Amino acid sequence: MEEIEFDSVSKAKSSIIVRNAYKTYTPKNTILNGLDLTVPAGGIYGLLGPSGCGKTTLLNCIAGQLKLDCGSIWINAKKRSEIGFMPQAVSLHESMSIFENFFFYGYVFGMSSRAIQARAIDLITLLDLPSGHRIVGDLSGGQRRRISMAVAIIHDPKLMILDEPTAGLDPILSHSVWQNLKQFASAGKSIIVTTHYIQEVNDADMVGVMRNGVILSENSPQAIISNCHCNTIEEAYLLLSQKQECEEKKTDNVKPLEPFQVKYEEDDKLFSTKKFKAVLYKNAKQTRREYPFQILLMFLPVVSSWFFCTAIGRYPQRLKLAIVNEETNCNMYERNGCFLDSDSNVHISCLFLEALKNKTYEPEIYETDAKAWDGIRRSRAWGLLHFKRNYTNSLISRFNMPHELDEETILEGFVETRLDSSNFIISEITLKHDLVTSMLNILDTAMENCNMNPKILRPPLSITTVWPSNNANFVSYVASTFLILMCFSTPSLAASLQMFSEKSQGILERMRITGVSLKEIISVVILLQLITIVIQTLMIVSVMFWLFDHPMRGHWVTLFSLAAITGISGVLYGKTFRD
Numbered sequence: 001m002e003e004i005e006f007d008s009v010s011k012a013k014s015s016i017i018v019r020n021a022y023k024t025y026t027p028k029n030t031i032l033n034g035l036d037l038t039v040p041a042g043g044i045y046g047l048l049g050p051s052g053c054g055k056t057t058l059l060n061c062i063a064g065q066l067k068l069d070c071g072s073i074w075i076n077a078k079k080r081s082e083i084g085f086m087p088q089a090v091s092l093h094e095s096m097s098i099f100e101n102f103f104f105y106g107y108v109f110g111m112s113s114r115a116i117q118a119r120a121i122d123l124i125t126l127l128d129l130p131s132g133h134r135i136v137g138d139l140s141g142g143q144r145r146r147i148s149m150a151v152a153i154i155h156d157p158k159l160m161i162l163d164e165p166t167a168g169l170d171p172i173l174s175h176s177v178w179q180n181l182k183q184f185a186s187a188g189k190s191i192i193v194t195t196h197y198i199q200e201v202n203d204a205d206m207v208g209v210m211r212n213g214v215i216l217s218e219n220s221p222q223a224i225i226s227n228c229h230c231n232t233i234e235e236a237y238l239l240l241s242q243k244q245e246c247e248e249k250k251t252d253n254v255k256p257l258e259p260f261q262v263k264y265e266e267d268d269k270l271f272s273t274k275k276f277k278a279v280l281y282k283n284a285k286q287t288r289r290e291y292p293f294q295i296l297l298m299f300l301p302v303v304s305s306w307f308f309c310t311a312i313g314r315y316p317q318r319l320k321l322a323i324v325n326e327e328t329n330c331n332m333y334e335r336n337g338c339f340l341d342s343d344s345n346v347h348i349s350c351l352f353l354e355a356l357k358n359k360t361y362e363p364e365i366y367e368t369d370a371k372a373w374d375g376i377r378r379s380r381a382w383g384l385l386h387f388k389r390n391y392t393n394s395l396i397s398r399f400n401m402p403h404e405l406d407e408e409t410i411l412e413g414f415v416e417t418r419l420d421s422s423n424f425i426i427s428e429i430t431l432k433h434d435l436v437t438s439m440l441n442i443l444d445t446a447m448e449n450c451n452m453n454p455k456i457l458r459p460p461l462s463i464t465t466v467w468p469s470n471n472a473n474f475v476s477y478v479a480s481t482f483l484i485l486m487c488f489s490t491p492s493l494a495a496s497l498q499m500f501s502e503k504s505q506g507i508l509e510r511m512r513i514t515g516v517s518l519k520e521i522i523s524v525v526i527l528l529q530l531i532t533i534v535i536q537t538l539m540i541v542s543v544m545f546w547l548f549d550h551p552m553r554g555h556w557v558t559l560f561s562l563a564a565i566t567g568i569s570g571v572l573y574g575k576t577f578r579d
């Protein structure tokens with residue numbers, strides 16, 4: 001902790017000295033307005049003040065969580081383990097048991113398991129807490145507040161900073177908390193405690209009356225009462241407050257000199273393995289307790305990749321087609337003859353429908369065009385194929401007497417097709433492609449059966465599509481992107497949810513006041529997430545590359561390294577939620 005200009009006599013008699021402290025959150029809102037405070041060594045200092053006067057702000061500055069705009073603070077503690085801080089919010093790990101909360105904070109302060117166990121049992125008896133195995137989230141508000149106090153002093157600190165330990169407690173419990181405080185004070189501890197309840201501070205050794213960011217009076221309760229010529233501390237408090245209203249207020253336009261923050265020895269340490277182990281213990285316990293959520297998170301990527309492989313890039317199957325075939329009912333037709341022979345029984349319409357069936361299409365015969373069209377409108381078919389009475393004959397005429405063809409004969413040689421275009425993939429990509437390729441294929445066969453070169457019927461255009469690797473397709477390319485997306489999104493979701501929950505409950509602040517830094521918190525999350533990523537990547541790889549047979553090029557070490565790096569990026573991204 002930074003040494004500042006306090007004389008050694010004051011320091012010997014005090015545990016906290018605050019001088020000329022200024023603090024603002026916004027330029028027009030001065031919370032601490034030149035505050036002076038001296039907490040004597042040993043005993044209870046009751047900080048009394050109305051809501052919003054800045055008590056919590058002051059305690060956070062003393063604990064090293066907030067910076068003063070200017071002023072100075074001296075604390076008779078070099079290490080964070082010498083102070084015990086109880087925040088105003090309960091800020092406990094609700095999914096963990098009372099014992100687990102004790103163990104976590106005990107480990108943070110470097111205590112052994114045995115020492116924590118012994119101290120936990122003492123505190124449970126002393127503060128009349130429920131069984132240590134109870135889950136904190138299941139307890140009453142009063143019980144949680146007392147556990148919060150017990151957690152703050154698990155390591156038996158010499159200085160206790162307690163922000164409203166009796167808020168929301170019934171009079172009997174409040175009395176018992178104050179009895180405990182007196183017991184701690186008689187054991188030589190220094191305690192600064194804030195309260196709204198004026199009568200409570202009668203039990204304090206020293207009272208600081210705070211209002212509008214300054215200490216109006218600082219003395220023993222009896223001295224304050226007699227100095228104000230009152231009978232009770234309540235009357236004295238009212239009198240001091242009224243007097244301040246009449247006095248000229250200190251100026252709010254203070255020019256900050258040097259911002260000041262209390263520092264402890266371990267604050268300069270880059271990384272603490274002790275704290276890393278404590279956070280690892282906490283996260284492991286939380287993971288075990290929140291197993292349904294963890295299982296969901298673990299299996300989310302593999303379920304998503306299964307859906308991805310099933311839904312994306314698969315060729316639509318068993319599509320229904322409405323067929324009107326005026327040419328024939330296809331009960332009897334020849335497959336291998338030459339359709340140009342006058343005595344052949346080859347019907348191109350039947351060959352075409354057979355080719356479509358082989359591609360898993362399901363043609364349904366309709367009597368008339370109107371009925372078939374009605375079927376499409378009722379979503380019973382994706383397309384309508386209408387073969388005219390002389391369909392095959394018209395094709396024959398194209399070959400046999402191309403110069404004598406009239407328009408009507410030519411038109412009879414076309415399959416009239418209408419497609420439902422409400423689904424782009426089905427109409428534009430699947431149906432159009434399959435109808436054209438099936439027709440070209442059966443014409444190829446028909447031409448070969450007539451000993452003619454099929455190429456003469458092909459459009460004069462040749463298209464070859466080339467992929468860089470032999471059997472990779474679009475989905476295989478997207479599969480790797482999907483894998484990386486999963487490796488990023490799941491850890492980032494897990495990290496941000498944890499950060500959000502701990503921040504909103506004030507746990508993050510509490511941990512940081514005990515000296516746990518983001519470095520240790522993030523390292524633990526990365527470690528746990530790396531284990532998760534390896535398992536998840538294995539599962540995703542099994543689904544994508546083995547079950548759905550997407551080709552895998554490259555080494556598995558590269559794959560897992562990329563997955564791990566992406567996962568770490570995800571954790572870091574998720575952790576940015578702290579701000």
Ligand SMILES: Nc1ncnc2c1ncn2[C@@H]1O[C@H](COP(=O)(O)OP(=O)(O)OP(=O)(O)O)[C@@H](O)[C@H]1O
Nearest residue numbers: 025026031049050051052053054055056057058088
């Ligand atoms: N992070 C913050 N940003 C802006 N204003 C803040 C912040 N924290 C506190 N304040 C404001 O500072 C003032 C003092 O708050 P503080 O919590 O220190 O008061 P308090 O005396 O502890 O009140 P209470 O007894 O109700 O807890 C309040 O007006 C509050 O709105």
